[in-house]
Amino acid sequence: MHKKTQEDSFYDKVYEVARQIPLGRVTSYGAIANFLGTKGTSRMVGYAMGACSGLYPPVPAHRVVNRVGLLTGKHHFGSPTMMQQLLENEGVEVEDDKVKNFKKIFWDPNEELDYNKYQ
Template sequence: MEHKLVSGFFERVYHLVRLIPEGRVTTYGAIARALGTAGSSRMVGWAMRAAHTSYPPVPAHRVVNRAGVLSGKHAFGNPMLMQQLLENEGVKIMDDKVVDFDKLFWEPGGKRD
C-alpha cells in the first residue's frame, strides 16, 4: 500500500513539473504547496531524484531550492548537467544559483507567497 501512495505522489509531482515552461524554474516547496502537501518538499526532492525513470520525460532540471540554488544537481549523474540543461533554455547560472530567480520563478497555480 505504501508503495502505491508514494508512486501516486510522484506521478502528481511529475505532472506539475511537466507544466513548467522552458526557461523557467520552480521550487520543491512550491510544488508541495500546489499539491496541498506543504510539508513535503523533501518528498518532492525524492521524486525529482527518481524522475529519470519516468515517461514521458520530466524536466527535473527546472526544480531548484527556495533560494534558486541547484541543490539537486548531483542527482543528474554529472553535476554540471543540471546547469547545462538550464543554460540551454536561456537560464543564467552563477555559483550554482539561478540568476534573476524571482523573475524566472514559475508558481504552480499562479501564486507565490
C-alpha cells in the same frame, strides 16, 4: 507486478506538475508541494525528482530548484554540471550553482495551474 502505493501516486502528481514548467522557467520543491496541498513535503518532491530519470514523457527535473534558486539536486544528473548545462541551454542564467534572476523567472504552479486537475 508493482502495486501502486500512496508514494507512487504522490510522485505521479509531482511529475504531472513538473512537466508543466515552461522552457526557461524554474520552480521550487516547496512550490510544487504547496500546490499539491502537501505543504511541508518539499523533501518528498525532491525525492520524486531524484527518481524520475528515464520516465516517459520526460520530467524536466532540472527546472526544479530549492526555495532560493540553488541547484541542490544537481548530484542526480550524472555530472556535477549537467543540471546547470540543461538550464543554460534553455536560457536560464546560473552562477555559483544558483539561478540568477530567480524571482523574475520563477514559475508558481499556484498561479499557473488549475488545482482541481491534479486531484
